[in-house]
Amino acid sequence: MKKLSLIILFGLSLILPAIAQQQITLDLQRTITMANDSSLEAFRTKNMYLSGYWAYRTYKANRLPSLTLNMTPAQYNRDITKRYDSEQDLDIYRSQQSFYAYGNLAIKQNFDLTGGTFYLDTELGYMRSFGSNSYT
Known part of the structure; x- marks a missing residue:
């Protein structure tokens, strides 16, 4: 019985793939x-x-021109610094506050006639310190 089922299983495994194949002309x-x-x-x-x-x-x-924009729109710093006052012979801590803004615009174009590059760069920066600048 076992041999017969093995023979049938083996025969089906050979016949089924042949039946499943499609014929194309x-x-x-x-x-x-x-x-x-x-x-x-x-x-x-x-x-x-x-x-x-x-x-x-x-x-x-x-060969296309490139335009680059770099910016620091706003930067605010508040620092505490230590200064030595020689008249009073002691260290004085004071607050420093500053505002900073920066912008850079660059244009670059490859120039095939000379094999070089035309480059234009402009920068603009602004800095302001707040508070008194006296050391009294």
């Missing part, structure tokens, strides 16, 4: 198209095309 044009799509040469050619395409896109992007 190919004409000459479809065969050539399938061969072109799955060939190594087609894969290589497609990758060479994409490589050249992205190299060209990078080349064109490097």
